[in-house]
Amino acid sequence: MDGKTTAKLHKLRAYLENLPDTIPIRTEVYGIYSFDFFNVDDEDMKDLGVEGAVNRQLEVRLGHRRDGPVVFRERGPGLTEVVTVLESHLTQLSGSVILLKWLDDLIEAAIQAYQKARCPLPNVPGIELDTPAASNDSAASNGPTRTGKLDTKILQSFEDPDYVDLPEINDSRRSGGKLLPLLVKVSRRCQKKNYHDGEKQVDWIRCIGSRGCKMSWAYPRNRQRVLTHVSKCNWLPSELRKAALAQMSENAVGPDAVISEPSPTATVADSSQHPQALPKKDLFQPFVREGRRELKEKVDYALMQYIVCCGIPPSTVDVKEFKQMVSTLNNSYDPPSSSTLTSKLIPNEAAKLSLSTKNIPEDSVTACRPRVRPNSFLACTTPIHALDMINDIQLDSQAIQRCNQLSADACLNL
Structure with missing residues (x-):
């Protein structure tokens, strides 16, 4: 997998992790997309191969692209993990035209989602994907360019020449959730130095290692997004990454994770010391x-x-x-x-x-049609009338219940 594809995957992940709030977030374990539970069908693998099987699963979950660009109906890890799916299969099939087309289409779909919500795109600097390299003269006329990728992950300082750091706002709230002190250590409030034409000047939050990782978010801070990035950012000191992991672990639900350590020596039964007895025939088997x-x-x-x-x-x-x-x-x-x-x-x-369903008698279908009885309850003035109406309602309800059951079962055809 070449560097351009890696940059596209990085951009797509940043876009999907920061989708606008107008898109509902997944609240159930299994959402619409569920790429965090992605699996390829064995029969598709045999019939279509790896590339075709993955493409089919993408179409099932995201929809056919012939109907237009993909429209995201929810956000969250179930959608973001599509990047992991593409990355793992593009590593094996680096020249797959189908998967590369999916990558480009999802980036375009994410851009349209931000434009529809009128939200700025996340700041993901790095390799310019779809624009040719500008000449030295044009670069000089357009002002300073973005800092290129560093050759080492050891930063001399946490300053970023692309941003102007701003002082932190004092959190004077007397109640409610206060700003986590760790967030102030690993991120900084800032503004961009260079803005595009028509772009509104707003505050941003950048990782203190943004000079290397090129990661920033819209202000105010989102605790989960910042900690998730910091726990994996190799441009930060290891103690900060460990602190982020510890903070995320405290917020985890469920019992504590217990990882059993393997025994230093495996105990193997000696057949000479313990002769194996012949199995007895179990009558209840x-x-x-x-x-x-x-x-x-x-x-x-x-x-x-x-x-x-x-x-x-x-x-x-x-x-x-x-x-x-x-x-x-x-x-x-x-x-x-x-x-x-x-x-x-x-x-x-x-x-x-x-x-x-094909063997349903015609009279049963006819009986399922509700009978129109205007003001039926008002017409029940005598016990005999009421008894007749109750009998009719019971017959109607039994027929309707039978048809509803058959209709529910027939849904399996869809």
């Missing part, structure tokens, strides 16, 4: 196998309905955390893979329901 088979059929069916009716990506079942949850509930059940769901369980159920 056939009943156990039959019980597990019935359990798998029932849970596979319930899982398939849950995946389809709730619109959840089938690749969810391949995630390690999902398998761990299922094992916690019942370690005797082995969930199906996403390829089994998409190639066997869902198509078979759809075929079964398709046949059942």
